[in-house]
Amino acid sequence: MLLLKQRHEHAFSYLYDHYSGSLYSVIVSIVPDRELANDLLQEVFIKIWRQIESYDNAKGRLFTWMLNVARNASIDAVRSKNFQQSKNNRELTENVYDEGGSIQTNTDKIGLRKIVHRLKDDYKVLVELSYFEGYTQDEISKMLNIPLGTVKTRLRTALIQLKQVIKS
Amino acid sequence: MDINAYIQSGVIESYVLGLSNAEETAEVETLRKQYPDVDKAIDEFSLSIEEAAMQNAIAPPAEIKQKIMAALEKERQVPHVVSVLNEDKKEVPVVQLASTYNWKMIAAASVILFIASSFLNYYLYHQYNSNKEAYQALLSERETLQVNNQMYQTQLKEWQLAAMMMADTGMATVKMHSLKGKDDAATIFWNKQSKDVYVMVNKLPEPRTGKQYQLWAMVDGKPVDAGLLDPSCVSVCKMKNIPKAEAFAITLEKEGGNRAPNLKAIYVMGSI
Numbered sequence: 001m002l003l004l005k006q007r008h009e010h011a012f013s014y015l016y017d018h019y020s021g022s023l024y025s026v027i028v029s030i031v032p033d034r035e036l037a038n039d040l041l042q043e044v045f046i047k048i049w050r051q052i053e054s055y056d057n058a059k060g061r062l063f064t065w066m067l068n069v070a071r072n073a074s075i076d077a078v079r080s081k082n083f084q085q086s087k088n089n090r091e092l093t094e095n096v097y098d099e100g101g102s103i104q105t106n107t108d109k110i111g112l113r114k115i116v117h118r119l120k121d122d123y124k125v126l127v128e129l130s131y132f133e134g135y136t137q138d139e140i141s142k143m144l145n146i147p148l149g150t151v152k153t154r155l156r157t158a159l160i161q162l163k164q165v166i167k168s
Numbered sequence: 169m170d171i172n173a174y175i176q177s178g179v180i181e182s183y184v185l186g187l188s189n190a191e192e193t194a195e196v197e198t199l200r201k202q203y204p205d206v207d208k209a210i211d212e213f214s215l216s217i218e219e220a221a222m223q224n225a226i227a228p229p230a231e232i233k234q235k236i237m238a239a240l241e242k243e244r245q246v247p248h249v250v251s252v253l254n255e256d257k258k259e260v261p262v263v264q265l266a267s268t269y270n271w272k273m274i275a276a277a278s279v280i281l282f283i284a285s286s287f288l289n290y291y292l293y294h295q296y297n298s299n300k301e302a303y304q305a306l307l308s309e310r311e312t313l314q315v316n317n318q319m320y321q322t323q324l325k326e327w328q329l330a331a332m333m334m335a336d337t338g339m340a341t342v343k344m345h346s347l348k349g350k351d352d353a354a355t356i357f358w359n360k361q362s363k364d365v366y367v368m369v370n371k372l373p374e375p376r377t378g379k380q381y382q383l384w385a386m387v388d389g390k391p392v393d394a395g396l397l398d399p400s401c402v403s404v405c406k407m408k409n410i411p412k413a414e415a416f417a418i419t420l421e422k423e424g425g426n427r428a429p430n431l432k433a434i435y436v437m438g439s440i
């Protein structure tokens with residue numbers, strides 16, 4: 001850890017070898033576009049490199065911290081890309097279907113998202129919207145027309161079930 | 169606090185996954201210091217997420233690692249504050265001077281901006297207040313105009329009615345004049361068919377407080393009450409129905425009127 005904090009190259013190389021696969025699986029479960037996912041993986045590791053000093057062992061595992069960095073970066077990217085696309089769509093309506101050419105992943109079958117698919121539909125949708133799409137509980141409450149309190153308790157139940165699914 | 173119930177509430181999981189709000193996060197972080205069980209639950213869930221992610225790992229394209237390591241190599245060459253401090257002490261004062269100079273500039277700029285914005289605020293606030301006052305004044309002026317306008321409309325209608333009466337050939341008019349040679353005067357309009365009586369005051373002095381004008385009809389030499397003159401009526405005022413009369417007179421009586429006229433206070437009189 002100390003080596004990492006001193007930005008030791010070998011330590012960082014080890015960190016990449018050890019964690020890039022699991023972080024990549026999280027990124028591709030949020031971002032369907034593989035090219036964008038590849039860029040994000042780079043961005044995430046560079047962020048980890050820059051911010052390693054702000055990571056505090058006492059606050060949790062290194063992986064948990066890196067996972068949150070990866071998740072936040074992916075959600076941000078999807079959101080700004082969606083924004084960009086909706087802007088392009090307005091300008092170039094006929095080109096919408098030609099867009100891209102890069103491989104699109106079916107995010108549902110990937111990594112952690114695969115586990116979430118073992119949950120009941122009611123629970124699945126809450127985990128999907130909050131964890132993989134980054135909506136706040138307030139936004140979800142409005143989208144699904146469910147009271148905020150219900151969203152909160154149902155999401156917590158969903159997470160407890162998720163924990164059991166992971167353990168089994 | 170039932171710490172087991174807390175642990176099983178799902179709050180730990182949402183904290184680990186980064187789904188808790190600021191309040192919940194602070195709570196979990198405080199409680200994990202007090203309760204080893206909370207700390208343990210956090211670690212356990214973090215570990216199981218980590219294991220699940222490891223099991224589901226997807227190998228990224230191999231060239232990404234090279235790209236990252238190359239990017240980090242560049243980063244390393246950019247002098248970080250940390251590396252400057254560690255590596256070359258001679259450079260430190262230079263960096264510090266530059267940075268204090270910058271800070272001074274920024275501080276000075278922000279003070280100037282603050283003062284400028286204070287003045288602007290003061291100016292705008294002043295402007296706002298005077299506009300507010302002007303607006304209030306306009307509002308009350310408009311209200312006065314509206315009230316006046318309504319008043320004129322009512323008066324106009326009354327006068328139109330009066331004009332129609334004067335032109336009406338079925339209406340007998342009786343001019344009443346002062347008995348004392350003053351120019352006080354009033355006119356009676358008496359409908360020949362319905363026998364309704366209307367009075368129009370041409371000129372009468374303003375009654376003293378507590379006093380009111382009263383109209384009388386002389387019927388067979390006796391005064392009969394024909395109604396009180398409403399002070400709010402400015403043109404033609406409807407009075408009582410008088411089937412028969414030889415003359416009309418207006419006297420000043422106490423407010424609310426009298427049964428018999430005060431003959432000393434006859435202001436105007438006119439016979440048919």
